[in-house]
Amino acid sequence: MASWQTLSDRINIVSPSATLAVDSKAKAMKAAGVDVIGFGAGEPNFPTPQNIVDTAAAACRDPRNHRYTPTAGLPELREAIAAKTLRDSSYQVDANQVVVTNGGKQAVYEVFQILLDEGDEVIIPAPFWTSYPEVVKLAGGNPVEVFSGHEQGFIPTVEQLDAARTPRTKAIILNSPSNPTGAVWDEELVREVGKWALDNHLWVISDEIYEHLTYDGVRTSYVGELLPELRDQLIVLNGVAKTYAMTGWRVGWMVAPVDVAKAASKLQGHMTSNVSNVSQRAALCAVAGPLDEVGHMRQAFDVRRNAITTALNAIPGVSCPTPQGAFYAFPNVEALLNRALGPKGSIAASSAELAALLLDEAHIAAVPGEAFGAPGYLRFSYALADADLAEGMRRMHEWVTA
Ligand SMILES: Cc1ncc(COP(=O)(O)O)c(C=O)c1O
Helix, strand or coil: CCHHHCCCHHHHCCCCCHHHHHHHHHHHHHHCCCCCEECCCCCCCCCCCHHHHHHHHHHHHCHHHHCCCCCCCCHHHHHHHHHHHHHHHCCCCCHHHEEEECHHHHHHHHHHHHHCCCCCEEEEEECCCCHHHHHHHHCCCEEEEEECCHHHCCCCCHHHHHHCCCCCEEEEEECCCCCCCCCCCCHHHHHHHHHHHHHCCCEEEEECCCCCCECCCCCCCCHHHHCHHHHHHEEEEEECCCCCCCHHHCCEEEECCHHHHHHHHHHHHHHCCCCCHHHHHHHHHHHHCCCHHHHHHHHHHHHHHHHHHHHHHCCCCCECCCCCECCEECCECHHHCCCCECCCCECCCCHHHHHHHHHHHHCEECEEHHHHCCCCEEEEECCCCHHHHHHHHHHHHHHHCC
8 A cells, every 4th residue: 555545543543433333233234134133332212302302393493503503512501501510410610611512422532632642641440431542542642441340340449540540640531320331439439539530630531421320229429529629620521312312413511621621612613613503402402401201211221221130140151240320231251252152053252252143143232342441241232122122132041052
């Protein structure tokens, strides 16, 4: 290949999103007529609540919404997000600390572009959401993974985090409730980690996108609420995707110190400008409204959570802690590796190979743990219909025990 044809080092060091890859392979198989059950996608199977859809439909007909908005978002949406932040996390912020982004994903990307210089390190508790290390690398930074397995409930200790700290450490990512494990950090740990970040002058990036999806009476602990003194070095990431079943509308945000918010707006001004005006109107309706619908969704997820955890643990060789948040189960499957499985006696040497076999032979799509810094695990999203969940688990059980 001629040198002008090679792509940049920057893009070549980035791995593609494995979660989207599994989802698109499953969708392609479905389109080809194969009856695939998808546990891959991280999106609720519910429609967006009707009042939000109606608001957006009306917004489409209003020519005022056919125009750009300020890059950082509609002023009334930024106000509503500030009010929501106070309502849910007792954390008082001004609207000028809020930047509305194209999904939470863009907020994650922008944060690291703003904070990192070449070689800066970011501590990422693993298993982690698949995009974190990639966006850190895109910003020239080095992701430093700190792994905690299922025997630890996927929750690290401060000692583990501190062992990964170096003079180059600039930030730590918190994501509780967690994608992919569903683990929820308790108040004491959130406080302890916040205190440790404060003492060591680290930025805390708190991704709270699953905040309203917790079970068994467990509640999300907010580091900004527990440690007000941390707020000058805290960036909260959030969005409407998971709480209001609005993944396709692409509205997220960051809440940050004013200079960071201004920098994000400057960057976004050259990338995408504002989020779709109509989507912002829909998000305004969602964020300013009550949390009734998410309450109903949470109840449905809770039933599925119990169903999937029971079904997974009933499969010989699979061990799955009960998740307390989000809508993912994250079983350990190491005991299924390197042995004959399924009617053809197929052998998987890794969880990535196991996920490929499950898709090809049992027609169920799960995401391999490799995508989350956790080989030996699989991620199952249980945001799918009850009947599909039951059928998918039946297929896996039958395939493994064939
Ligand atoms: C932990 C976490 N953060 C952020 C996002 C981004 O969501 P979106 O860009 O759809 O708002 C996701 C989506 O899967 C996620 O799981």
